[in-house]
Amino acid sequence: MQRLLVQNNLFLLKKYEFLRDAEVLYAPVYRSPPQLDFFRKRFSELQKFLPGVIWCEHAEEADFDVALSWDAEFETSAFGARIYPEQNRLFSSRPMKLPVTFTPFRQPAEDLLPEFFPDAVLPWDTEVKNELDYYFREKLLPATYIETRNEMTGRDGSTKFSAFLSCGVLDVRHLYNEIRTFEALHGVTKSTNALVYELLWREYFTWHYQKHTRAYFSRNGIKGVLDFTPFKKYSTEELRSLTTVPFFLAALKELTTTGFLSNRTRQIFASVWINDLKLDWRSGASFFEEHLIDYDVYSNYGNWMYLAGVGVDPRGKRYFNVNKQLKTYDPEGRYLSTWS
Ligand SMILES: Cc1cc2nc3c(=O)[nH]c(=O)nc-3n(C[C@H](O)[C@H](O)[C@H](O)COP(=O)(O)OP(=O)(O)OC[C@H]3O[C@@H](n4cnc5c(N)ncnc54)[C@H](O)[C@@H]3O)c2cc1C
Incomplete structure (x- = not known):
């Protein structure tokens, strides 16, 4: 019997008929407790149609024949090319010559x-x-x-x-x-x-x-010479010690507790990271990667690059004034009172 390793990409399971004849290991990639909780819920749902599926906490220790997963960061691997058409997209092949901006x-x-x-x-x-x-x-x-x-x-x-x-x-x-x-x-x-x-x-x-x-992982994004100089990875504690901005501390708390931030909160958070704390945008993207339950390589790095002015935004770097943003989008101060 074939042993198949399934990681985060459960979209492939639309092919579950053939999975019934295999031994399936589910080994999600997670880095934080909210991500683990999220994948555990998916696993319990998965068990309803694949009762034999095995939870495999450490993919690197798993023994398997074929990995039915795909990750952009490993896209050069042979199976990546085969699996890619199965990704969760609106258009199954690139619909047009891709313009530089959206x-x-x-x-x-x-x-x-x-x-x-x-x-x-x-x-x-x-x-x-x-x-x-x-x-x-x-x-x-x-x-x-x-x-x-x-x-x-x-x-x-x-x-x-x-x-x-x-x-x-x-x-x-x-x-x-x-x-x-x-x-x-x-x-x-x-x-x-x-x-x-x-x-x-x-x-x-x-x-x-x-x-x-x-280029999605280069310091200069798509704007200049590729630059893969290492960047620092920050722990939540380190970040807490870098600033007293209440919004930033609140967003850190929300993100690390729930694994989620609204789009508006992500934008303001990234602006503080890039413009006020003057940290490498890739460290911020990597911090999100570690905590978001919806982490997606394209949307995450694409949005961070955009806000850092090295992505697809034709207008360059974006600056969000925290107080002004909170006044406009959270006039009753619910955000800070919930997460402080
Ligand atoms: C710095 C930063 C990092 C981000 N990282 C991620 C990420 O890792 N994963 C992720 O899915 N989204 C990411 N986003 C995009 C967006 O913030 C989230 O998709 C959205 O907040 C999720 O909430 P929702 O499903 O309620 O979105 P809704 O507002 O309900 O939008 C519907 C769907 O449209 C898509 N969408 C919405 N906004 C965007 C956007 N700006 N870029 C791409 N797709 C979008 C999402 O799939 C979303 O579920 C990021 C945005 C920023 C500014």
Whole structure:
């Protein structure tokens, strides 16, 4: 019997029929307790259709015949090339000559999007099914996404589907179909368009990475000569001792406790990291990699590069004034009172 090693990419399990005849080891890559908790939940769902699946805490010690996983950082390995077409993306092959920035990508990509993806993988993870029901059918939240997406606290401001997308238990095409179904019932609005727009950002980074590969880990990003000088990795304690900015300390607490930060919080946090603390953006990306439950190499490094002014942002480095941001996006001070 073949021993197969499955890591974070559960998207491959749409092929689970052939997995039934194999011994399957599930060895997620995690670096923090929230990531481990998240993957344990996925494992217990996985056991429902693959009862024989074995939890394997240390992939490096596992004995297996084939690894059914793919990781951008190891993309040169032979199986990577074979597995890549199975990644969780809207377009299965690169849809067009990739423009340098997102804006010229968006329109042609939107034109290529179908009404509906008939081949989308239906979700099998109970939590994913429940969250989709909650978001699209119980609370009808896509209708207000554009007004709430910048909220820094609470469940409902944004979809909270990123972790499911990153580990592959939610097919991005299925999520897209849910948005289109919602639009058929409740109308096309700026809010539903904004959701598709965000999925296209995610898609863009996956293609952009294919074009620039290792530059995603270079200090100069895609902007200059490749520079892989080592960067420092920070522990949470070290970071706490570097600043007294209450927002930064609060975000550290939220991230290390829950494994999640809203998009707005990520942007302000990265700006403090890069512009105020003047730390290497790659250290920040690496810190997120260690803690985010939705860690995704393309979206993470792509967004950090963007904010550091060495990525796809044509406007250069972004500076976010913390007090101004909090006044605008958290006027009642909920963020600091929750996480201080
Ligand atoms: C510095 C930084 C690091 C980030 N690292 C990651 C990461 O490791 N993994 C990750 O999935 N996202 C990352 N993002 C993007 C974004 O912050 C998260 O996808 C989003 O906050 C997740 O919450 P949500 O699912 O409620 O998003 P929603 O607002 O509901 O958006 C719907 C989906 O669209 C996609 N999306 C939204 N915004 C972006 C964006 N800026 N870039 C790419 N895709 C986007 C996500 O898949 C998300 O689930 C990062 C952003 C920044 C600024």
